[in-house]
Amino acid sequence: DGGITQSPKYLFRKEGQNVTLSCEQNLNHDAMYWYRQDPGQGLRLIYYSQIVNDFQKGDIAEGYSVSREKKESFPLTVTSAQKNPTAFYLCASSGTGTGGHEQFFGPGTRLTVL
Amino acid sequence: QKEVEQDPGPLSVPEGAIVSLNCTYSNSAFQYFMWYRQYSRKGPELLMYTYSSGNKEDGRFTAQVDKSSKYISLFIRDSQPSDSATYLCAAMDTGRRALTFGSGTRLQVQP
Numbered sequence: 001d002g003g004i005t006q007s008p009k010y011l012f013r014k015e016g017q018n019v020t021l022s023c024e025q026n027l028n029h030d031a032m033y034w035y036r037q038d039p040g041q042g043l044r045l046i047y048y049s050q051i052v053n054d055f056q057k058g059d060i061a062e063g064y065s066v067s068r069e070k071k072e073s074f075p076l077t078v079t080s081a082q083k084n085p086t087a088f089y090l091c092a093s094s095g096t097g098t099g100g101h102e103q104f105f106g107p108g109t110r111l112t113v114l
Numbered sequence: 115q116k117e118v119e120q121d122p123g124p125l126s127v128p129e130g131a132i133v134s135l136n137c138t139y140s141n142s143a144f145q146y147f148m149w150y151r152q153y154s155r156k157g158p159e160l161l162m163y164t165y166s167s168g169n170k171e172d173g174r175f176t177a178q179v180d181k182s183s184k185y186i187s188l189f190i191r192d193s194q195p196s197d198s199a200t201y202l203c204a205a206m207d208t209g210r211r212a213l214t215f216g217s218g219t220r221l222q223v224q225p
Contacts (some may be wrong), residue, residue: 102160106157110155
């Protein structure tokens with residue numbers, strides 16, 4: 001089955017710790033994205049990558065870092081510099097070129113800071 | 115002002131009703147528009163995708179985009195209790211190719 005997987009589903013972090021959220025896709029999509037969702041709010045863009053070994057900051061990149069070493073993988077690290085990291089994190093992917101603007105989402109990772 | 119505005123609801127309707135969900139946007143560069151359905155604690159599911167102005171129909175769902183008034187709509191016919199979810203509108207410009215979302219409208223369809 002083609003799709004996007006995110007792990008873990010739930011993650012608990014102590015203050016001052018870095019944590020890494022995993023996102024993998026087998027849709028052969030070039031572009032991948034990370035969004036954050038807070039209760040009662042829409043999704044906000046953290047980072048995106050249109051191609052391997054390249055990525056751009058989104059609207060709320062401070063306190064986060066990413067890498068894109070493989071086409072199918074786009075891990076997100078939430079660093080201790082992120083002031084309010086408790087949120088629902090969603091990974092998405094899409095094709096590129098003249099078509100492929102639809103974005104498809106994974107099931108999400110819920111991060112809680114203790 | 116947010117680039118995509120959406121009434122948060124909640125919107126409560128009886129089963130079988132026609133539901134109208136709406137968003138407005140301010141960025142004239144937006145060309146692609148999407149509607150997602152999100153159940154509680156789940157990832158968003160793509161419902162409809164529209165390019166520029168016009169209508170698109172898929173089963174019980176119809177998406178409309180009016181670029182002259184910067185207005186996006188989703189209509190759901192014969193609404194079912196299983197349609198109870200949060201509906202998110204989103205828009206994209208061709209430059210950044212990342213979505214800008216509304217805050218979502220929570221819909222409850224009462225049996």
